[in-house]
Amino acid sequence: MRTKIYAGNWKMHYGPAETAAFFAELGEWLKGDKKTAAALNDAEIEVLIYPTAVCLESAARAIGLQNGQKLPFTIGAQNVHWESKGAFTGEISVSMAKEVGCSYVLVGHSERRHLFGETNEQTHKKIESVLAADMIAMLCVGELLEEREAGRTFAVIDAQLAEGLGNLVSQPDLADRIVIAYEPVWAIGTGKTASDLDAQQVCAHIREWIASRNAPAAKRLRILYGGSVKPENSAAIMAQPDIDGLLVGGASLAPSQFERILTAS
Ligand code: PGA
Secondary structure, eight states: OOOEEEEEEOOSOOOHHHHHHHHHHHHHHHHHOHHHHHHHHTTSEEEEEEOOGGGHHHHHHHTTGGGTOSSOOEEEESOOBSSSSSSOTTOOBHHHHHHHTOOEEEESOHHHHHHHOOOHHHHHHHHHHHHHTTOEEEEEEOOOHHHHHTTOHHHHHHHHHHHHHGGGGGOTTHHHHEEEEEOOGGGTTSSOOOOHHHHHHHHHHHHHHHHTTOHHHHHHOEEEEESSOOHHHHHHHHTSTTOOEEEESGGGSSHHHHHHHHHHO
């Protein structure tokens, strides 16, 4: 069985105080939701939040990472640099993210690719340094609307996988170290969700692509869908056989919405 992941990508939202308040509210809610608490406890599901870099410390404190983890949530960094240190103004390193309590790093999010020019080659270097630090890389892949309309969805995703993963794809423990998130760019923040069948088709393709290079890992690999996920559409997406989780942007900012997503599916 693959542990399901519900991940919230906060992008450039919330400061330290709002971050602490979010986790306090989610923690209170969890006390009253025994089913979700048991699912977290039994590792049937995992709840992961990517706050802004300056709020990681606040998030780590809120979930009690430094003193025996009070709340069963994990945190990740939205972005890292692949070098361990140096003259890279504005960047953070993998070891800094790890030291503050991150177990995941988001790599190649479409906003990084399309607003900040992140290339497949850079995603590969980032994944290498994340794995070297014994953290989990969540690689985002997805096509632009014009690429979908030109029938190039699979070709774009194949290139993002091939160049992003490189020779790491044959690692025996790939499924423990990498998660793939399929996020069609045209569905992110637009209110347009891929239909559950379209999302399934691409996620199945991703699993087959991995299977042809590393069959044992493909069965265990977690593949998420992201792009305008809401409480209203999350259950149908999660019901698809090749979708093991959700990467949620806007709807992860309000605890009440995020809770409904966690419990709807
Ligand atoms: P959205 O963002 O849910 O607001 O569309 C998803 C994402 O960018 O990860």
